[in-house]
Amino acid sequence: MQVTLTPTATDCRTNTAFEVMMWALSRPGSIGTLPGDGMLTAAECLLDNECTFHVQDDAPFQKALIQSGARCGPMSDVDYIFGDFNTSAKVQTLRTVRTGTLQYPDNSATLFVSAFFGSGTHLRLTGPGVADHITLAVDGVDPSFWSVRDDIIRYPLGFDVYLVDGDQVVGLPRSTKIEVL
Amino acid sequence: MAYVATRGGEHAIEQAERLFRSDLGKISAARVSEIKTSLPYLVDRVMGEASLYEPDLAALALAQAGGELSEAVLLLRAYRTTQPRIGYAKTIEQADLFTVRRISAAFKDIPGGQILGPTLDYSHRLLRVEVLTGEDYVPEPVIASETPAPAEQPSLTAWQKAQGLIADHATDDVAPENIPDLTREPLLFPAPRAHKLQSLARAETGGVLALGYSTMRGYGDIHPTVNELRLAEAPVRLRHPNGTVFNAGRVRVSQAEIITKSAKLELGFSATFGWNEVKVISAATLDRASAQDAPHAASTEEFVLYHTEPVESSGFCIHFKLPHYVTFQSSLDAIRRVKADNVENGKAPEPVNEKEPAL
Amino acid sequence: MSLKDLTKPWTAFNYGFLDESAKRELRRKMLKAIAIPGYQVPYASREVPMARGWGTGGLQVTLTLLKPDAVVKVIDQGADDSVNAVSIRKFFNRVGGSAETEDTSQATIIQSRHRVPEEKLRADQVLVLQVPNPEPLRPVQPDMSIAREMHGDADYGQLWLVLYEQLVKSGRIMQGTEYPSLVNGRYVITPSPIPRWDVKKLHQAEHLTFLSAGREKRIYAIPPFTNVEPLVFDDVPYRVEDHQDKTCYRTDVTGFFMNELPQEDGSSLYELSDSNFGIKHLKNSQGETLTIGETWYKNGRMD
Numbered sequence: 001m002q003v004t005l006t007p008t009a010t011d012c013r014t015n016t017a018f019e020v021m022m023w024a025l026s027r028p029g030s031i032g033t034l035p036g037d038g039m040l041t042a043a044e045c046l047l048d049n050e051c052t053f054h055v056q057d058d059a060p061f062q063k064a065l066i067q068s069g070a071r072c073g074p075m076s077d078v079d080y081i082f083g084d085f086n087t088s089a090k091v092q093t094l095r096t097v098r099t100g101t102l103q104y105p106d107n108s109a110t111l112f113v114s115a116f117f118g119s120g121t122h123l124r125l126t127g128p129g130v131a132d133h134i135t136l137a138v139d140g141v142d143p144s145f146w147s148v149r150d151d152i153i154r155y156p157l158g159f160d161v162y163l164v165d166g167d168q169v170v171g172l173p174r175s176t177k178i179e180v181l
Numbered sequence: 182m183a184y185v186a187t188r189g190g191e192h193a194i195e196q197a198e199r200l201f202r203s204d205l206g207k208i209s210a211a212r213v214s215e216i217k218t219s220l221p222y223l224v225d226r227v228m229g230e231a232s233l234y235e236p237d238l239a240a241l242a243l244a245q246a247g248g249e250l251s252e253a254v255l256l257l258r259a260y261r262t263t264q265p266r267i268g269y270a271k272t273i274e275q276a277d278l279f280t281v282r283r284i285s286a287a288f289k290d291i292p293g294g295q296i297l298g299p300t301l302d303y304s305h306r307l308l309r310v311e312v313l314t315g316e317d318y319v320p321e322p323v324i325a326s327e328t329p330a331p332a333e334q335p336s337l338t339a340w341q342k343a344q345g346l347i348a349d350h351a352t353d354d355v356a357p358e359n360i361p362d363l364t365r366e367p368l369l370f371p372a373p374r375a376h377k378l379q380s381l382a383r384a385e386t387g388g389v390l391a392l393g394y395s396t397m398r399g400y401g402d403i404h405p406t407v408n409e410l411r412l413a414e415a416p417v418r419l420r421h422p423n424g425t426v427f428n429a430g431r432v433r434v435s436q437a438e439i440i441t442k443s444a445k446l447e448l449g450f451s452a453t454f455g456w457n458e459v460k461v462i463s464a465a466t467l468d469r470a471s472a473q474d475a476p477h478a479a480s481t482e483e484f485v486l487y488h489t490e491p492v493e494s495s496g497f498c499i500h501f502k503l504p505h506y507v508t509f510q511s512s513l514d515a516i517r518r519v520k521a522d523n524v525e526n527g528k529a530p531e532p533v534n535e536k537e538p539a540l
Numbered sequence: 541m542s543l544k545d546l547t548k549p550w551t552a553f554n555y556g557f558l559d560e561s562a563k564r565e566l567r568r569k570m571l572k573a574i575a576i577p578g579y580q581v582p583y584a585s586r587e588v589p590m591a592r593g594w595g596t597g598g599l600q601v602t603l604t605l606l607k608p609d610a611v612v613k614v615i616d617q618g619a620d621d622s623v624n625a626v627s628i629r630k631f632f633n634r635v636g637g638s639a640e641t642e643d644t645s646q647a648t649i650i651q652s653r654h655r656v657p658e659e660k661l662r663a664d665q666v667l668v669l670q671v672p673n674p675e676p677l678r679p680v681q682p683d684m685s686i687a688r689e690m691h692g693d694a695d696y697g698q699l700w701l702v703l704y705e706q707l708v709k710s711g712r713i714m715q716g717t718e719y720p721s722l723v724n725g726r727y728v729i730t731p732s733p734i735p736r737w738d739v740k741k742l743h744q745a746e747h748l749t750f751l752s753a754g755r756e757k758r759i760y761a762i763p764p765f766t767n768v769e770p771l772v773f774d775d776v777p778y779r780v781e782d783h784q785d786k787t788c789y790r791t792d793v794t795g796f797f798m799n800e801l802p803q804e805d806g807s808s809l810y811e812l813s814d815s816n817f818g819i820k821h822l823k824n825s826q827g828e829t830l831t832i833g834e835t836w837y838k839n840g841r842m843d
Contacts, residue, residue: 005553005554005555005556005635005636005637006555006608006637007555007556007607007608007637008555011554011555011556012607014560014563015556015605015606015607016607018567018604019605019607021567021571022567022570022571022574022605022748023748025571025574025575025763026574026748026763026764027763027764045564045567046564046567046568046571047564048560048561048564049358049561050365050366050561050564050565051568079568101692102689102692102693103688103689103691103692104582105576105579106569106572106576106579106581106582110571127724128577128724128763128764128765128766128767129574129763129764129765129766130765131744131764131765155726156576156579156726156727160571160572160575173574173575173576173763174575174576175575175576175577175724175763191621191623191626193623194623194626194627255587255589255591256589258587259587259588259589259590261587262558262559262562262586262587262588263553263554263557263558263559264559265559265560265561266561364584364586365561365565365584366584367582367583367584367585367757367758368757369582370684370685371685483683483684483685492587492591492592493592493593493755495591495592496591496592496593496594496596496755497592497593497672497755498593499591499593499594500591500592500593500594500672503593503594503616503624503653504616504617504622505617505654505733506617506799507617507618507654507655507717507733507734507735507797507799507813508654508716508717508733508735510735510781510798510799510800510813511716511717511735511736511737511781512716512717513716513800514716514781514782514783515712515713515714515715515716516714517782518712518779518782519710519711519712519714522711522712523711
């Protein structure tokens with residue numbers, strides 16, 4: 001251990017990706033930029049053979065994630081869920097995701113949801129990480145998503161969401177109160 | 182600028198470490214090799230507590246730490262965490278073990294036979310002081326048995342279960358890679374059985390003995406009989422990516438089953454890397470004790486597993502050498518304030534009964 | 541697939557010391573900690589080349605955050621030059637190639653044992669507090685499984701009772717450091733053994749705070765702009781240490797947390813506990829022009 005170690009390209013990418021995701025979740029509503037395709041980069045820095053995941057209708061992406069060693073499973077059982085929630089039918093499937101227990105609220109799912117930022121539904125966010133309030137415009141997510149999220153979250157039980165638009169990401173932890181404007 | 186004066190500390194810690202290391206002198210491959218061959222039971226103990234089977238590295242850790250056991254275990258554990266996991270060994274059964282010692286106190290003789298193997302149990306513990314005056318102690322040669330014991334021995338419990346003496350518990354059919362792994366997941370309670378046995382396997386030998394001894398003496402309702410004690414070498418079988426299962430080597434292991442009789446016969450179990458009989462007998466006793474309703478600390482899973490963790494317990498103990506003057510200052514402030522209040526109110530100073538926070 | 545595909549070229553240690561599996565686990569747990577402010581997330585807590593109790597929890601968080609352009613400050617009891625702080629800082633440089641600093645304003649990551657710097661931390665800074673005991677309920681419930689149920693039920697009655705008993709017996713709340721505090725209105729945490737002086741700095745702060753207990757294997761977080769409220773009774777205000785009027789004998793600065801230095805004649809001298817803050821004042825008094833950031837406390841008060 002005489003020499004200072006230099007990070008590999010993978011080290012750099014995953015460390016940066018995590019930092020972006022950490023700040024995104026710490027400041028709900030703020031837009032972070034990941035070093036590469038949002039879904040893939042996010043998955044790369046988090047998933048390995050100790051995790052389970054579910055991908056909605058995207059076989060190549062699912063195959064890519066299996067390479068990480070993580071196991072694929074139904075939406076109701078897994079740690080990480082990747083997909084579109086752009087119809088109310090898809091949003092309804094959220095009702096089965098894991099929300100943790102009072103003893104272990106962390107034993108719950110994290111969602112990576114495809115979205116477009118800058119237009120669409122206007123959201124007003126308050127809660128930890130937000131000074132006063134912040135507004136965010138999101139498209140590509142069915143409007144029912146927000147009321148269903150609200151229904152499911154019984155804080156501290158609930159799930160956490162990352163909205164992903166290309167390489168851009170917004171974090172919405174369960175602690176964030178979201179009001180549709 | 183006295184702030185600068187404290188910077189002398191940087192120099193001081195470096196010199197303090199040098200002092201420790203210079204007392205030990207040069208560490209050579211020869212020294213490491215001598216430790217490995219002359220102190221195999223110590224090397225075993227370190228490997229067991231570190232949960233890393235590598236006698237050369239364990240001997241090196243002992244050499245670097247000058248035999249300070251908790252330091253040696255920490256060195257090896259810290260090395261272990263950096264190693265990638267490239268495969269999972271196949272599960273092996275007791276009958277797969279290359280057994281060198283196998284005894285049971287429960288029966289005079291057992292199927293497969295009692296095999297004494299290497300032990301000091303019946304020796305007279307006499308120091309060979311003549312060695313110090315230049316007379317070498319050369320152990321007497323072992324006379325080979327006419328009928329060597331078979332290397333593979335059946336499990337005594339399997340026989341007892343077949344006789345209906347011991348209840349057979351259903352086991353989960355779990356793939357090796359899905360067995361809960363204490364080194365990659367936090368210990369939560371009630372602990373999965375895998376975590377409990379892993380935790381006991383890497384527990385501090387002295388700590389396990391102390392708590393195990395307390396249950397044997399009467400803090401709890403355990404009257405252990407050694408059902409089977411084994412020292413063995415376990416084959417490590419791996420699956421090559423092309424599908425063939427191959428033997429990657431053998432590791433020394435100990436295992437103990439203790440049996441206790443309350444309403445029915447019940448077993449406690451423990452196994453660890455290396456040959457360490459005191460540890461597995463104590464740990465198997467604690468395993469049994471934790472399944473009973475007893476009001477004693479050593480019967481409580483959480484108490485036992487948390488407090489026998491070698492790296493955590495020794496680390497916390499020595500951390501009290503670190504400066505705590507901010508915490509002390511804060512408490513002092515509260516105590517002075519109460520005194521000042523009392524003077525103000527004309528009351529005699531009361532003894533302060535503060536609940537000290539655990540720092 | 542062959543064995544070769546499963547392996548990579550041998551290196552003695554990974555960048556940032558922790559292997560990929562350890563880093564990913566920490567990342568997952570750190571995100572959960574942010575999502576549920578104040579909730580103690582269990583984590584595997586790998587062994588690191590330092591003894592447990594010497595900052596291994598903080599160390600693992602900092603190692604996970606480490607990048608070559610990270611600038612790391614490490615303090616122990618407020619001092620950058622405390623021997624253990626020096627040792628930890630050197631380790632980060634050794635395994636991460638990160639820059640070291642003693643200047644609070646230069647740091648991107650500040651790992652600390654028992655103090656929060658006097659200068660306000662910014663939105664781009666992460667404070668990593670080393671935690672010996674993460675469980676505020678330990679004095680009333682040593683069994684961790686039961687304590688966890690109590691957190692689940694937000695059952696903090698016994699903790700209130702302890703504070704009440706102190707009030708009745710001593711006329712004051714006697715808790716020194718690690719003052720139990722309610723985070724985001726839901727979880728009571730121990731803010732680690734920082735003085736009461738520092739707890740207020742965590743409330744609605746701009747920076748992100750991680751609290752990590754390596755030996756006890758728990759991590760929790762206080763995101764920016766999150767309520768952190770010390771448990772107090774409505775009619776007995778929270779009181780920080782009486783240091784607002786103390787003057788540092790070296791820098792002549794008044795109104796910050798001090799170290800008390802007992803003198804042979806029975807009196808005491810005081811010096812600033814935040815050593816870098818003190819040094820900057822000292823150097824400026826000798827003609828240098830170092831920037832001293834905005835402080836949380838002004839004239840010994842924080843409102």
